[in-house]
Amino acid sequence: MWFFGFSTTNPRNYWIIGAIILVIILTLILKHLAIYLEYSHKHNQEDDESERYKGSSKIDCSKCCSGAIRTYALEELKSATRDFRIRIGVGATSVVYLAELGDGQFGAVKRVMEEKGGSKKMFLDEVSVLLRISHPNLVGLLGFCLDKGEQLLLLEYVPNKSLFDRMHTRHGQSSGTLSWSSRLSIALDIARALDYLHSVADPAVIHRDVKSSNILLVNDNHAKLADFGLCKLGHDIQSAQTPTTIKGSLGYVDTCYLNTGLVSPKSDVYSFGVLLLELITGLKSVQGSTTLAEWTEECRKNKNVEVMVGMLDSKLKGDVNVQQLHVLIDVANLALLENCHGRPDMNYIVDRISSCMEPDIQPELPV
Known part of the structure; x- marks a missing residue:
């Protein structure tokens, strides 16, 4: 019988076969470890970066804080999110990014994507619902953008994830x-x-x-x-x-x-x-x-x-x-x-x- 090109009739070949198997196992372990470490590093880096996310004001926050809901141009929300830089959530049809509103205020920009099944009808339905409701235990709408093919909701930022x-x-x-x-x-x-x-x-x-x-x-x-x-x-x-x-x-x-x-x-x-x-x-x-x-x-x-x-x-x-x-x-x-x-x-x-x-x-x- 042959295994990895070595005959199993020769007892010495068992050592060679064993060494090959050991190398394969170690390679798989190291590969999975590298993937885990890369994921952990990226996850921690995103958390650290969101904590340090400070800088110049990107959006005039006065209307948001007063409770008024307004529409935004795409460039405003791209600037506030630093070109959709810090991802803080992922949904079936959307990705959520951290946005800086100025004066130490933050928001969450939900980017609804048609390629992920987020139709314009679904987006407008969600806007319609959010415009009608207000309760301390519901995430509130601050504004929205339907510009240049983008479907964006600016939402209240809730800091401690889900x-x-x-x-x-x-x-x-x-x-x-x-x-x-x-x-x-x-x-x-x-x-x-x-x-x-x-x-x-x-x-x-x-x-x-x-x-x-x-x-x-x-x-x-x-x-x-x-x-x-x-x-x-x-x-x-x-x-x-x-x-x-x-x-x-x-x-x-x-x-x-x-x-x-x-x-x-x-x-x-x-x-x-x-x-x-x-x-x-x-x-x-x-x-x-x-x-x-x-x-x-x-x-x-x-x-x-x-x-x-x-x-x-x-x-x-x-x-x-x-x-x-x-x-x-x-x-x-x-x-x-x-x-x-x-x-x-x-x-x-x-x-x-x-x-x-x-x-x-x-x-x-x-x-």
């Missing part, structure tokens, strides 16, 4: 484990944001893409819901509609919506239920070929306290209020009901979460 980054990346976890009280506070902020979209905004808005990567952290205790590119709005979105193309992210999409193509505010309620499971377990929305809702179903429907506590993110080391855990699991179970009509409204969810929290950790963000 909940997904904080919980699921090495860089985010280097800041320590997100505490139980912080997770409750974040859940309440996003519940309030969705309640506003469903019950206060006129017309009402269905977000359709509630997920941890679209939740931006002001700090470990407060968050804002972002990315309105998939939103639907209408005067009577509770009623039956014509089936639509399924939109959303794997693991978060309402099973009723998947089966019928009919979207409603209860689709956001379902996604919020998945988000609660993510905060409770510390796991991503998909576990292999199984969704987190399916993965946890047996445990979360078990009334045994030990089983419920067993669902907890191990990084919390049991540092949790069991009564609050019970409330969150109960809310998640209601939000994830197969029959969408049986799911609660977000107003009910806000009341359940806020009522179980300590008074000192439930203040709303200032408007």
Whole structure:
């Protein structure tokens, strides 16, 4: 028998074959190590550069800070982002860049790209939604640009990246484990944001893409819901509609919506239920070929306290209020009901979460 051109009948050749295999393994290890180090260096360099991003004023910030929304020329936003230099986020159809607005103020420029599927209709729909809404737990619009083929949104800058980054990346976890009280506070902020979209905004808005990567952290205790590119709005979105193309992210999409193509505010309620499971377990929305809702179903429907506590993110080391855990699991179970009509409204969810929290950790963000 021959192996790498050497006969295995000669015992001495085993040493040569072994050495060749060892060299191949070492080469692969070194190659992967080099790729990892290059990625880590680039990631840290982007973080350091965004922290040091100071300089001359690129945009007159007075109108932004006064709450007025204006249109921008492409050159203004290219200058503010230093020609789209510092990337701070990536979406399915867009890339987000840090922008300097002057006077120490920063913004985030979302660059929607047609080559990635970001159509002009989607862009204008998102602008239309953002112009209609205002809430302390929603990322606000400062301005936009539709110039020379570019589709740009100038958005409020939220400094601490996404909940997904904080919980699921090495860089985010280097800041320590997100505490139980912080997770409750974040859940309440996003519940309030969705309640506003469903019950206060006129017309009402269905977000359709509630997920941890679209939740931006002001700090470990407060968050804002972002990315309105998939939103639907209408005067009577509770009623039956014509089936639509399924939109959303794997693991978060309402099973009723998947089966019928009919979207409603209860689709956001379902996604919020998945988000609660993510905060409770510390796991991503998909576990292999199984969704987190399916993965946890047996445990979360078990009334045994030990089983419920067993669902907890191990990084919390049991540092949790069991009564609050019970409330969150109960809310998640209601939000994830197969029959969408049986799911609660977000107003009910806000009341359940806020009522179980300590008074000192439930203040709303200032408007």
